Amino acid sequence: MTRIIDKTAAELAAAIRDGDLTSVAVTTAFLDRIDAVDGTVKAFLHVDREGALATAAEVDAAVAAGEDLGPLAGVPIAIKDVVVTKGLPTTAASKILEGWIPPYDATIVERIKAARMPILGKTNMDEFAMGSSTEYSAYFPTRNPWDTGRIPGGSGGGSAAAVAAKMAPLAIGTDTGGSIRQPGAVTGTFGAKPTYGGNSRYGLIAFSSSLDTPGPVSRNALDGALLHEVISGYDPRDSTSIDAPVPPVVEAAKAGANGDLTGVKLGVVKEFKEGADAAEPGVVAAYEAGVEQLVKLGAEIVEVSCPSFAYALPTYYLIAPSEASSNLARYDGVRYGLRAGDDGKHSLEEVMSLTREAGFGPEVKRRIILGTYALSAGYVDAFYRKAQKVRTLIRQDFEKAFTQVDAIISPTTPFIAFAFGARTGDPYQMYLADLYTIPANMYGGPGVSVPVGLSEGMPVGLQVMGPVLGDDITYRVAAALESTQDVLLADTAPETEGK
Amino acid sequence: MTKLNTFEQAVETYEPVLGLETHIELDTRTKMFCGCATAFGAEPNTQVCPVCLALPGALPVANRAAIEATIKIGLALNCTIASWTRFARKNYFYPDMPKNFQTSQYEEPLCEDGYVEVVVDGEVHRVEIERVHLEEDTGKTLHVGGTTGRIHGATESLVDYNRAGIPLVEIVTRPVPGTGALAPEVARAYTAELRDIVRSLGVSDVRMEQGSLRCDVNLSLNKPGEEWGTRTETKNVNSLRSVERAVRYEVRRQSALLDAGERIFQETRHFHEATGETSPGRSKEEATDYRYFPEPDLAVMEPSREWVEELRASLPELPRKRRERLQAAWALGDKDMQSVVNADAVDLIEATVAAGAAPAGAVKWWLGELSRRANESGAELTALAIDPAQVAELQAMVDDGRLNDKLARQVIDGVLAGEGSPAEVAQKRGLEVVSDTGALETAVDEAIAANPAVADKIRGGTHAAAGVLIGAVMKATKGQADAGAVRQIILDKLS
Numbered sequence: 001m002t003r004i005i006d007k008t009a010a011e012l013a014a015a016i017r018d019g020d021l022t023s024v025a026v027t028t029a030f031l032d033r034i035d036a037v038d039g040t041v042k043a044f045l046h047v048d049r050e051g052a053l054a055t056a057a058e059v060d061a062a063v064a065a066g067e068d069l070g071p072l073a074g075v076p077i078a079i080k081d082v083v084v085t086k087g088l089p090t091t092a093a094s095k096i097l098e099g100w101i102p103p104y105d106a107t108i109v110e111r112i113k114a115a116r117m118p119i120l121g122k123t124n125m126d127e128f129a130m131g132s133s134t135e136y137s138a139y140f141p142t143r144n145p146w147d148t149g150r151i152p153g154g155s156g157g158g159s160a161a162a163v164a165a166k167m168a169p170l171a172i173g174t175d176t177g178g179s180i181r182q183p184g185a186v187t188g189t190f191g192a193k194p195t196y197g198g199n200s201r202y203g204l205i206a207f208s209s210s211l212d213t214p215g216p217v218s219r220n221a222l223d224g225a226l227l228h229e230v231i232s233g234y235d236p237r238d239s240t241s242i243d244a245p246v247p248p249v250v251e252a253a254k255a256g257a258n259g260d261l262t263g264v265k266l267g268v269v270k271e272f273k274e275g276a277d278a279a280e281p282g283v284v285a286a287y288e289a290g291v292e293q294l295v296k297l298g299a300e301i302v303e304v305s306c307p308s309f310a311y312a313l314p315t316y317y318l319i320a321p322s323e324a325s326s327n328l329a330r331y332d333g334v335r336y337g338l339r340a341g342d343d344g345k346h347s348l349e350e351v352m353s354l355t356r357e358a359g360f361g362p363e364v365k366r367r368i369i370l371g372t373y374a375l376s377a378g379y380v381d382a383f384y385r386k387a388q389k390v391r392t393l394i395r396q397d398f399e400k401a402f403t404q405v406d407a408i409i410s411p412t413t414p415f416i417a418f419a420f421g422a423r424t425g426d427p428y429q430m431y432l433a434d435l436y437t438i439p440a441n442m443y444g445g446p447g448v449s450v451p452v453g454l455s456e457g458m459p460v461g462l463q464v465m466g467p468v469l470g471d472d473i474t475y476r477v478a479a480a481l482e483s484t485q486d487v488l489l490a491d492t493a494p495e496t497e498g499k
Numbered sequence: 500m501t502k503l504n505t506f507e508q509a510v511e512t513y514e515p516v517l518g519l520e521t522h523i524e525l526d527t528r529t530k531m532f533c534g535c536a537t538a539f540g541a542e543p544n545t546q547v548c549p550v551c552l553a554l555p556g557a558l559p560v561a562n563r564a565a566i567e568a569t570i571k572i573g574l575a576l577n578c579t580i581a582s583w584t585r586f587a588r589k590n591y592f593y594p595d596m597p598k599n600f601q602t603s604q605y606e607e608p609l610c611e612d613g614y615v616e617v618v619v620d621g622e623v624h625r626v627e628i629e630r631v632h633l634e635e636d637t638g639k640t641l642h643v644g645g646t647t648g649r650i651h652g653a654t655e656s657l658v659d660y661n662r663a664g665i666p667l668v669e670i671v672t673r674p675v676p677g678t679g680a681l682a683p684e685v686a687r688a689y690t691a692e693l694r695d696i697v698r699s700l701g702v703s704d705v706r707m708e709q710g711s712l713r714c715d716v717n718l719s720l721n722k723p724g725e726e727w728g729t730r731t732e733t734k735n736v737n738s739l740r741s742v743e744r745a746v747r748y749e750v751r752r753q754s755a756l757l758d759a760g761e762r763i764f765q766e767t768r769h770f771h772e773a774t775g776e777t778s779p780g781r782s783k784e785e786a787t788d789y790r791y792f793p794e795p796d797l798a799v800m801e802p803s804r805e806w807v808e809e810l811r812a813s814l815p816e817l818p819r820k821r822r823e824r825l826q827a828a829w830a831l832g833d834k835d836m837q838s839v840v841n842a843d844a845v846d847l848i849e850a851t852v853a854a855g856a857a858p859a860g861a862v863k864w865w866l867g868e869l870s871r872r873a874n875e876s877g878a879e880l881t882a883l884a885i886d887p888a889q890v891a892e893l894q895a896m897v898d899d900g901r902l903n904d905k906l907a908r909q910v911i912d913g914v915l916a917g918e919g920s921p922a923e924v925a926q927k928r929g930l931e932v933v934s935d936t937g938a939l940e941t942a943v944d945e946a947i948a949a950n951p952a953v954a955d956k957i958r959g960g961t962h963a964a965a966g967v968l969i970g971a972v973m974k975a976t977k978g979q980a981d982a983g984a985v986r987q988i989i990l991d992k993l994s
Contacts, residue, residue: 188569329599336554348594
């Protein structure tokens with residue numbers, strides 16, 4: 001018999017709606033799973049058993065009363081700690097926000113609550129979403145459920161590991177340069193970075209405002225699509241939010257599951273195959289096997305040229321830190337969070353400085369310094385402004401490519417999950433994890449990562465990128481790829497033992 | 500410190516170049532980037548929310564009413580309105596600025612290239628406007644425990660964020676050369692004109708004493724034919740009178756330094772209301788690099804041409820037009836009207852006339868007695884504790900013969916002392932003209948009896964001698980008699 005925690009979110013929602021399972025039973029099963037294995041995986045920074053069960057009980061009462069509930073009502077969810085939750089600690093995995101309890105909910109959290117989804121807790125991440133391994137969490141690293149000696153990706157390693165280890169059927173991630181997709185790839189889960197502006201950023205603790213995008217983490221494309229539709233749509237509180245209909249991603253995921261991609265043109269980026277930073281052979285092999293499957297389903301593969309993609313990584317590391325240096329200026333100990341050195345002996349300026357010295361970790365400091373430098377008088381033209389120009393070129397590359405193809409595919413990340421400590425010594429080696437994911441952020445279009453196979457026993461992801469507001473095509477292709485797998489890759493993860 | 504030159508000495512040798520940066524708080528119902536209220540004087544930190552406190556995750560949304568008001572100001576200042584404009588972040592750390600950056604505008608202001616014409620001494624001065632942009636105000640910091648009220652030496656700092664995020668329009672002039680000895684007056688006249696224009700638009704209450712209009716005065720000196728000098732920027736110049744004084748002081752100070760062969764440092768200076776002096780603040784040379792960049796949290800603004808034209812068509816009568824209209828209605832000569840403008844009395848007189856006073860009477864009180872009182876106390880005319888309705892009431896009492904000018908001045912004393920309306924003051928202080936003929940006749944009889952020789956002269960036809968008896972009666976009635984009536988009674992009795 002399948003355990004509750006083995007079911008997909010869609011199955012759980014149906015079971016709850018039909019009265020076959022109660023939300024309390026479902027929520028309890030995941031909470032118990034957290035108790036059992038999170039001592040090992042360490043995906044959660046905070047678990048809210050009481051709150052989750054209270055919501056679950058309300059859902060059960062509503063079901064009993066015959067109320068018509070939303071498509072994910074009663075299905076529990078984990079939320080990345082960079083998303084603000086009223087009354088629940090929110091730290092962005094930083095010491096500088098330790099103990100801060102937000103007085104308000106992010107828009108996507110309001111929507112999750114309106115959809116009556118019990119919130120299990122807040123997941124671990126690289127501090128302020130800066131990192132690709134979750135090793136830069138100020139609290140502790142999260143382990144990859146496939147191999148606890150390896151990283152779960154980052155920055156959203158907690159959300160991905162929670163779903164991979166079946167501690168949550170769904171999770172919220174945020175993606176600035178790959179923080180949903182890359183952890184998805186290395187943990188064998190599905191992750192989607194929606195179109196920028198498609199999902200509200202209100203209540204998302206900002207790393208890089210022009211890039212940050214919240215999105216779903218799940219076991220498969222359909223579950224991700226269901227969550228995508230719960231959280232998406234125009235929000236007047238976010239002036240970068242797009243006032244347009246939400247792309248029909250659930251419909252697209254269902255269509256894709258039929259396994260027919262006839263007439264779909266998929267682009268492969270010529271420049272991704274070249275260059276010294278190409279993907280490792282095992283990743284390439286798994287990816288190419290996936291491409292073959294897609295061709296079998298009727299997709300046509302077309303090579304597209306995106307010459308500016310070669311500059312995406314350095315461009316990203318100018319724009320994102322520049323915005324971050326300004327976004328993180330508010331953490332000064334004056335109004336909330338950590339305050340250091342306030343002993344009457346230090347000046348206000350010194351207190352601010354000591355607070356930031358004590359409260360920020362090494363990667364955050366590195367990026368604040370990088371960004372401050374890139375915006376400085378005398379350097380801004382050579383760095384920040386030039387990066388903006390290159391960003392425009394990258395956008396144009398995408399726009400041109402989408403006149404030729406419906407979607408672009410690539411490996412999600414060049415390498416499988418690496419061992420702890422393997423890349424912390426050299427920031428550039430860490431940054432390479434996002435080589436293939438960053439272009440979509442620079443452009444603003446959607447990108448999903450779907451498990452495609454294994455390399456050295458570790459999961460490999462295939463990325464599908466679409467045009468702005470073309471999220472549906474990415475889900476369709478991902479679901480089609482899933483339809484070629486006898487068993488969902490996510491379901492083959494080794495059973496994590498509790499410790 | 501070098502001894503100051505007199506202003507006259509200074510402008511003999513040097514030519515001042517002015518520059519004015521004015522910040523105006525808009526009186527929109529809500530803040531620039533959130534829905535918080537903007538009322539002045541609320542309990543500290545009661546008009547705040549996640550956005551204006553810069554809580555993690557909060558995002559701004561621009562206030563359309565503030566954009567509209569800024570466009571109106573730009574149009575009234577003859578500016579070009581941008582068709583593509585955006586906000587920028589100005590990064591620097593200060594505790595009353597919650598985000599540690601100010602959302603402002605940098606290379607793409609909403610309005611550019613305008614001008615204002617002001618008249619000083621019958622001469623028109625054109626002050627060119629470089630830009631008008633929209634930004635947000637900071638909170639207010641109160642430094643406790645120091646002797647100066649400034650951050651240095653304070654033991655504690657309290658921050659009120661009610662003001663943080665109130666829409667602020669910054670209006671920057673181009674350098675204004677060629678004003679010579681009139682520089683202080685031109686600076687004042689420009690500020691007054693700007694204030695009147697903005698007030699006429701109904702987008703701000705522009706009250707300098709409440710800080711809803713704040714001025715920074717830039718000034719440099721150069722010798723004729725030489726390049727412009729290094730400028731100083733004097734902050735916190737918060738009344739029209741102070742604008743004039745700040746310019747005057749900087750001209751004197753800088754000229755003395757230049758005379759002594761010293762150099763002027765580009766620096767921020769603070770104006771001191773009490774002494775009329777300026778003192779050095781933060782030096783620009785060690786000032787922060789603001790690291791401006793486009794605000795990624797806010798959409799670009801593209802005001803449509805139709806909207807701009809709609810706003811242009813909706814502009815009300817601007818102050819210059821209005822002054823011309825009022826001058827005609829009040830039948831004042833150019834010189835008198837200029838005096839009214841210089842005394843900042845246009846609104847006051849208009850309101851006084853609206854309250855029923857004849858224009859001549861209204862002008863007389865505000866430019867005469869009340870201006871004198873304002874000067875004596877070093878206050879602005881508008882700050883006097885008497886309002887136009889009260890002045891109209893006072894004038895009505897004079898017109899009715901209930902007060903004479905001397906009594907009216909005493910009534911003003913009472914009103915300014917907060918004793919109530921003119922009628923109440925007159926009653927409380929017993930200042931009504933004595934019109935009781937019986938009482939006056941008794942007083943006249945007493946005066947005749949006490950001055951028989953004078954009485955004989957009058958009887959003999961020397962009517963001018965009545966003055967002595969009138970004086971005596973006025974003394975006896977403590978000035979409350981109507982001198983005309985007294986004269987008539989005397990002449991009736993002695994002819």
